[in-house]
Amino acid sequence: MNRLMPRLLMSPAVITLFLWMIVPLVMTLYFSTVRYNLMQPGDKDFIGLANFEFFVTDPDFSASVANTLLLLGSVIAITVVLGVALALLVNDPFPGRGIVRVLLISPFFVMPTANALLWKHMMMNPIYGILAQVWIFFGAQPVDWLTDHPLFSVILMVAWQWLPFACLIFITSLQSLDRDQMEAAGMDGANALQKFWFLTLPHLGRPIAVVVMIEMIFLMSVFAEIFTTTGGGPGNESTNVAFLIFKQALMNFDVGVASAGALFAVVLANIAAVFLIRMIGKNLD
Amino acid sequence: MHMKNMALIVRTVSAWLITLVVVFPLIWLVITAFKTEQQAIAVPPQLFFAPTMESFEEVNLRSDYLHFARNSVITSLVSTVLGLAIAAPAAYSMAFFRTRKTRDILMWMLSTKMMPAVGALVPVYVMAQTAGLLDSLTALIVVFTLSNLPIMVWMLYSGFKDIPGDILEAARMDGANVWGEFLHVIRPLAMGTLASTGLLCLVLAWNEAFWSLNLSSAKAGTLATLIASYSSPEGLFWAKLSAASLMAIAPIVVVGWFSQKQLVQGLTFGAVK
Numbered sequence: 001m002n003r004l005m006p007r008l009l010m011s012p013a014v015i016t017l018f019l020w021m022i023v024p025l026v027m028t029l030y031f032s033t034v035r036y037n038l039m040q041p042g043d044k045d046f047i048g049l050a051n052f053e054f055f056v057t058d059p060d061f062s063a064s065v066a067n068t069l070l071l072l073g074s075v076i077a078i079t080v081v082l083g084v085a086l087a088l089l090v091n092d093p094f095p096g097r098g099i100v101r102v103l104l105i106s107p108f109f110v111m112p113t114a115n116a117l118l119w120k121h122m123m124m125n126p127i128y129g130i131l132a133q134v135w136i137f138f139g140a141q142p143v144d145w146l147t148d149h150p151l152f153s154v155i156l157m158v159a160w161q162w163l164p165f166a167c168l169i170f171i172t173s174l175q176s177l178d179r180d181q182m183e184a185a186g187m188d189g190a191n192a193l194q195k196f197w198f199l200t201l202p203h204l205g206r207p208i209a210v211v212v213m214i215e216m217i218f219l220m221s222v223f224a225e226i227f228t229t230t231g232g233g234p235g236n237e238s239t240n241v242a243f244l245i246f247k248q249a250l251m252n253f254d255v256g257v258a259s260a261g262a263l264f265a266v267v268l269a270n271i272a273a274v275f276l277i278r279m280i281g282k283n284l285d
Numbered sequence: 286m287h288m289k290n291m292a293l294i295v296r297t298v299s300a301w302l303i304t305l306v307v308v309f310p311l312i313w314l315v316i317t318a319f320k321t322e323q324q325a326i327a328v329p330p331q332l333f334f335a336p337t338m339e340s341f342e343e344v345n346l347r348s349d350y351l352h353f354a355r356n357s358v359i360t361s362l363v364s365t366v367l368g369l370a371i372a373a374p375a376a377y378s379m380a381f382f383r384t385r386k387t388r389d390i391l392m393w394m395l396s397t398k399m400m401p402a403v404g405a406l407v408p409v410y411v412m413a414q415t416a417g418l419l420d421s422l423t424a425l426i427v428v429f430t431l432s433n434l435p436i437m438v439w440m441l442y443s444g445f446k447d448i449p450g451d452i453l454e455a456a457r458m459d460g461a462n463v464w465g466e467f468l469h470v471i472r473p474l475a476m477g478t479l480a481s482t483g484l485l486c487l488v489l490a491w492n493e494a495f496w497s498l499n500l501s502s503a504k505a506g507t508l509a510t511l512i513a514s515y516s517s518p519e520g521l522f523w524a525k526l527s528a529a530s531l532m533a534i535a536p537i538v539v540v541g542w543f544s545q546k547q548l549v550q551g552l553t554f555g556a557v558k
Contacts, residue, residue: 005378005382005463006378006381006382006384007378009374009375009377009378009463010374010375010378010379010390012371012374012375013371013372013374013375013394013434013438014375014390016371016431016434017394017397017431017434017435020397020431020432020434021397021400023408023412024404024405024408024409027407027408027411027412028404028405028407028408031407031408031411038411038414086303086307089296089299089300089303090300090304092296094293094296094297094300095297096297096301097300100300100301100304102542103304103305103308104304104307104308105541105542105545106308106311106538106541106542107307107308107310107311108541108548109488109492109534109537109538109540109541110311110492110530110534110538111491111492111494111508111509111512111533111534111537112492112494112509113494113498113509113510113512113513114314114509114512114530114533114534117512117513117515117516117526117530118310118311118313118314118526118527118530119310120516121523121526122310122313122314122317122523122527123310123313127328128326128327128328128330128523130309130310130313130330133328133329133330160307160310163307165552168545168548168549169549169553169557172546172549172557173557206556206557207557210553210556210557214552214553217399217401220401220403221401221402221403221495223402223403223494223495223498224494224495224498224509224513227498227513228512228513228516229516241403242401242403245403245406245407246403246406246499249406249407249410250406250410250499255407255411258406258407259407259408262403262404262405262406262407263404265401265403265404266400266401266404268401269399269400269401269404270399272399273396273399276399277392277395277396277399279556280392280395280554280555280556281388281392
């Protein structure tokens with residue numbers, strides 16, 4: 001009884017998660033090797049690696065991989081650099097620090113579709129948008145962000161959402177920074193830059209790595225922002241791998257090709273995941 | 286002393302200014318929600334105006350806001366409760382009956398969360414279609430529960446782990462069985478962990494957009510889906526969009542403020558303390 005009970009308690013979670021992992025994976029593996037269009041149900045002929053070939057030779061493919069990496073890289077760079085800066089700014093006490101922190105974290109809780117449309121319409125509209133007004137105020141020609149710089153626009157929206165996340169993690173981590181050490185360094189004549197470089201930054205190394213990896217996993221699948229604003233366009237300028245797979249699956253109804261693409265995305269995500277899992281594993285014991 | 290005061294003033298002013306710039310889009314959303322459609326697109330933008338609730342009323346009347354809000358409440362609440370019901374026993378078992386395999390199981394659960402959602406889009410869509418569950422609350426609840434499950438087990442496990450084993454020993458001596466132990470000893474101590482885990486999953490499910498956009502529309506659509514329908518460029522609708530967005534995000538932003546710590550813990554799987 002006492003040996004069986006723990007397993008029994010664990011089994012619902014283990015079984016459901018196992019099914020959630022294995023069933024889609026097996027289905028995707030199978031779909032990726034057959035000709036299968038949702039509009040033409042019926043025979044699913046085995047066609048080997050043709051779906052992979054089609055997905056990879058699609059002119060949109062290389063563009064979408066480049067866009068995915070650019071989106072990932074830019075958002076990670078922006079959120080880490082600004083996140084550290086903001087966290088340092090609000091680390092020491094000042095009047096209203098509590099309110100400032102609550103305000104700073106808020107964009108993270110805005111649902112992606114609301115975030116995207118807020119930027120698309122009220123911020124980036126080339127005539128009535130706030131950014132256009134600011135440009136006019138400074139005597140510049142307003143920019144049609146979503147048409148002329150679609151990927152940059154998406155990067156801005158996603159970075160705005162994830163900056164608070166990075167910032168919050170750095171704030172949390174800064175609280176465990178050794179204050180005595182900081183003071184000692186100050187007494188020894190270290191200036192602010194030296195203290196930052198030799199004490200603060202090494203302390204933030206681990207949280208920075210965590211933020212980078214978690215954002216890699218979540219931002220691989222950026223979808224709602226693209227879906228509600230640019231629709232991947234103009235052309236394929238703001239199409240990432242996730243959106244390309246969605247397009248193949250639910251707009252072209254080509255399940256086979258979409259599955260081949262999905263396997264590609266899983267492999268891409270696993271590269272990041274391996275590192276993250278190792279790091280968390282070390283922390284577990 | 287004077288220098289120190291100056292530094293404090295500079296820091297305060299710059300922190301407030303930068304924060305206001307960062308949060309400006311959100312502030313503007315709140316302001317726009319209380320405008321008329323004409324005021325919403327006025328050039329130059331108006332900061333002072335007579336606030337009106339008319340957009341909120343319009344949104345409620347025309348776009349069936351309550352229908353989508355109801356779906357959001359049901360999917361996030363049910364998936365959270367269901368998730369807790371599955372995750373809590375597992376986390377309990379792993380925290381108090383540690384075996385050599387516990388660590389491997391935890392890492393494996395974590396690894397399932399690393400899969401990008403889009404990787405499972407096709408099979409999940411095909412399964413939902415085959416089962417006749419497209420655009421149903423059931424499909425959304427199942428998917429939300431499953432995708433939050435690893436985070437839940439993980440958070441509950443780290444919470445339970447901190448409960449001292451001696452307390453359990455004592456209860457066991459008094460003849461409590463596993464269920465009694467859980468109910469009378471663990472539960473009161475673990476209420477905080479359960480609450481914070483639930484809160485985080487509520488936030489995640491409420492804001493979920495990938496699956497709700499792909500698996501639901503008019504019937505089972507959540508607020509994320511409703512907001513997405515304001516994507517089209519026709520007509521004057523910024524005030525209505527703002528009002529709908531404000532109603533959709535306000536409750537969860539407030540919940541979010543109170544679950545910041547849990548958020549860091551849950552989303553980093555305890556890697557940052």
